[in-house]
Amino acid sequence: MNNSNNPPKNPPPAPPSFSSIPVNPQPIHLLTQSHPQMQNPSQFPGHFQLSQPQPQPHVISQQQSQFVNPRSHPQTLQQHHQQHQQQQQQQNVASPATASTTSSVKRSHHKANSRPQGSPSGNQTSAFKTMELTPAPLRKKRTLPENLIPEKVAKIVPESAIYTRLIELEAQIDAALNRKKVDVQEAVKNPTSVRKTLRVYVYNTFSNQTKESGKVGGVELPSWSLRITGRILEEGGKDPVVGGISKRGSIVYPKFSAFFKKITVYLDQGFYPDKHVIVWDSARSPVQQDGFEVKRKGDKEFTAVIRLGVNYSPEKFMVSTPLAKxxxxxxxxxxxxxxxxxxxxxxxxxxxxxxxxxxxxxxxxxxxxxxxxxxxxxxxxxxxxxxxQPQHIHLEHKIKLSGNSPAGTTCYDVQVDVPLSLEKDMSAFLTSMERHKEIDAFDEVISASVKKIHEHLKRRSFLLGFSQSPAEFINALIASQSKDLKLVAGDASHNAENEKRSEFYNKPWVEDAVIRYLSRKSARTDAP
CATH class of the missing domain: 1.10.245.10 (SWIB/MDM2 domain)
Structure with missing residues (x-):
C-alpha cells in the first residue's frame, strides 16, 4: 500500500547487468563492508566495525543478481534479506586473508531508487546511518602570498623559520624604500629651498661717443647699453665666474630672471620722453634669462633707476609694525x-x-x-x-659715456631662496627603483620553489589523510567532488531526491507552476 496522494508509478526496469538495492538519499559514499562470511567483528582487522544485529547492505554480483523493486515489491525485498541471513548462519567464518581476496566492491552507476514510505527497511536505514560519513563543510580557502611558506611546512621543516625571517626583513626594507620613494616624489614636486646670496651686477657700455661721431659723414650714431645680470655665490661668498669655478661640481642654479617677478627700468624722461619706462614681467615672459639689456641712442649722461621685484616661493609678506612687535x-x-x-x-x-x-x-x-x-x-x-607685499629693491646707476667701457663697478647682494637642484639625482633614484631585473628573476625562482612546496604539501596531506582512515577519506572526497560537479553543472540548488517524494508536489507553488508550464507549451504549439 502506498500512502502518497499520487498513484504509484512503476520505475523503468533496470538493465540486467545492474542490481537495484535500497540506499539512503544522500550523496554517494563508499560503504565499508566485509565478505558475507565475515560477521564476527572480533576477527575484522580494519578500522571500522559494524553492529552485529544490523543487516549489512551487500552488492550482489552479476551471476547472483535479481531485480528487486523497492516500491512495488517490498515483500520480495524482505525475503531476499531473510535468505541472505540463513546463508550466513550456515557457513563458517572464513579467515581474514581469504575474505580479503574474495570480497569485491562495485560502484553502481545507475540512479538509485528512494525508499518508499511504509517499507519494512528501518533496520537498513540505521545500518546506513552507522556507516555514512558526513563530509566536512566547505571552508573558504585562504589565499597565501606566493613566497610564503605554510605553517604546516614550518612545523615539519624547522629550517623554514630562517626563510620566514628573511621574508619579514624584505618586507621591512620594501616598506622603507616605498616611504623614501614617496618622500622623493614629494620633494621633486615641491623642492625645498636654501637661502643663498644673489649678486646683482649693473653696468653700462657705450660706443661712438667721440665728438666727430655726430658730424656729417659719420656711419653710426652714439649709443649706450645698460646691462643687468647676476649669479649665485658659492660657499665663502665667491663669484663662480670671477673665481674661475663656474663648472665646479654638478650643481646647476636657476637663471637670473627666475628670482624676480618684475623688473622696471626708469630713464630720464627729459632725454627719452616717449619710452622712458621699460618693464619686464615674468608672467608675460616665462622663459628664463641670464640677464637684461636696455639699448638707446644718445650722448648725454644721466642716472637710471632700477626696481627689482623678487620672486619669493612660497610667497612672503611684510608684517605691520604693531604685529611684528x-x-x-x-x-x-x-x-x-x-x-x-x-x-x-x-x-x-x-x-x-x-x-x-x-x-x-x-x-x-x-x-x-x-x-x-x-x-x-x-x-x-x-x-x-x-x-x-614686499617692497621692490631700489637701485640707481649713472649712465657714463666716457672713460672705460664697461662703466660701473657696483654690485648688490640680494638674499633669495634657491631650490635644491637634486632633481637629476632624485630622478635617477626613482628610475633605479623601477629596474629590478635581478630581483624579479630571484623572485620568480622563489615563487616557483614555494609553489612546488605547496604542491608537495597538498600531496602529503592527501596521502596522509588516506593512510589514517581510507574509507572516511574516500567518502569525503567523493562527496566533495559531487558537490563540485553540481556547481560546475549549475545544479547546486537542485535536489533530485525531493522530487521523488509526493509531498514535493503538494506545495502551493505547484498549481502556478503547472499553469505557466501549460501556457508555455501551448504557446510553442501555436507558434508557426
Whole structure:
C-alpha cells in the first residue's frame, strides 16, 4: 500500500547487468563492508566495525543478481534479506586473508531508487546511518602570498623559520624604500629651498661717443647699453665666474630672471620722453634669462633707476609694525606667521577654557586686532589686514659715456631662496627603483620553489589523510567532488531526491507552476 496522494508509478526496469538495492538519499559514499562470511567483528582487522544485529547492505554480483523493486515489491525485498541471513548462519567464518581476496566492491552507476514510505527497511536505514560519513563543510580557502611558506611546512621543516625571517626583513626594507620613494616624489614636486646670496651686477657700455661721431659723414650714431645680470655665490661668498669655478661640481642654479617677478627700468624722461619706462614681467615672459639689456641712442649722461621685484616661493609678506612687535616677525610666509600667532596664544595660555575655538586677546593683541576675544577661524582674515607685499629693491646707476667701457663697478647682494637642484639625482633614484631585473628573476625562482612546496604539501596531506582512515577519506572526497560537479553543472540548488517524494508536489507553488508550464507549451504549439 502506498500512502502518497499520487498513484504509484512503476520505475523503468533496470538493465540486467545492474542490481537495484535500497540506499539512503544522500550523496554517494563508499560503504565499508566485509565478505558475507565475515560477521564476527572480533576477527575484522580494519578500522571500522559494524553492529552485529544490523543487516549489512551487500552488492550482489552479476551471476547472483535479481531485480528487486523497492516500491512495488517490498515483500520480495524482505525475503531476499531473510535468505541472505540463513546463508550466513550456515557457513563458517572464513579467515581474514581469504575474505580479503574474495570480497569485491562495485560502484553502481545507475540512479538509485528512494525508499518508499511504509517499507519494512528501518533496520537498513540505521545500518546506513552507522556507516555514512558526513563530509566536512566547505571552508573558504585562504589565499597565501606566493613566497610564503605554510605553517604546516614550518612545523615539519624547522629550517623554514630562517626563510620566514628573511621574508619579514624584505618586507621591512620594501616598506622603507616605498616611504623614501614617496618622500622623493614629494620633494621633486615641491623642492625645498636654501637661502643663498644673489649678486646683482649693473653696468653700462657705450660706443661712438667721440665728438666727430655726430658730424656729417659719420656711419653710426652714439649709443649706450645698460646691462643687468647676476649669479649665485658659492660657499665663502665667491663669484663662480670671477673665481674661475663656474663648472665646479654638478650643481646647476636657476637663471637670473627666475628670482624676480618684475623688473622696471626708469630713464630720464627729459632725454627719452616717449619710452622712458621699460618693464619686464615674468608672467608675460616665462622663459628664463641670464640677464637684461636696455639699448638707446644718445650722448648725454644721466642716472637710471632700477626696481627689482623678487620672486619669493612660497610667497612672503611684510608684517605691520604693531604685529611684528608682538610676534617678532617682520617678513615671512603666511603659514609661518599663523604658526607664530598660535605659539603666542599657547605660550601665554590665552585659549578660552569654555570654548577652545576662541582665544582671549591680551593688551598687545588688543592693540593689533582691537578685540578682547576672537575666534581662531577669524585670525587669518584679521592677519591679512596687517600683511603687505614686499617692497621692490631700489637701485640707481649713472649712465657714463666716457672713460672705460664697461662703466660701473657696483654690485648688490640680494638674499633669495634657491631650490635644491637634486632633481637629476632624485630622478635617477626613482628610475633605479623601477629596474629590478635581478630581483624579479630571484623572485620568480622563489615563487616557483614555494609553489612546488605547496604542491608537495597538498600531496602529503592527501596521502596522509588516506593512510589514517581510507574509507572516511574516500567518502569525503567523493562527496566533495559531487558537490563540485553540481556547481560546475549549475545544479547546486537542485535536489533530485525531493522530487521523488509526493509531498514535493503538494506545495502551493505547484498549481502556478503547472499553469505557466501549460501556457508555455501551448504557446510553442501555436507558434508557426
Amino acid at each position: 608682538v610676534l617678532g616677525i617682520e617678513f615671512d610666509t603666511r603659514p609661518r606667521i599663523m604658526a607664530a600667532l598660535w605659539n603666542y596664544v599657547k605660550f601665554r595660555k590665552l585659549q578660552s577654557p569654555n570654548d577652545p575655538s576662541f582665544f582671549m586677546c591680551d593688551a598687545s593683541l588688543q592693540k593689533v586686532f582691537g578685540e578682547e576675544k576672537m575666534k581662531f577661524s577669524m585670525a587669518s582674515q584679521k592677519i591679512s589686514q596687517h600683511l603687505s
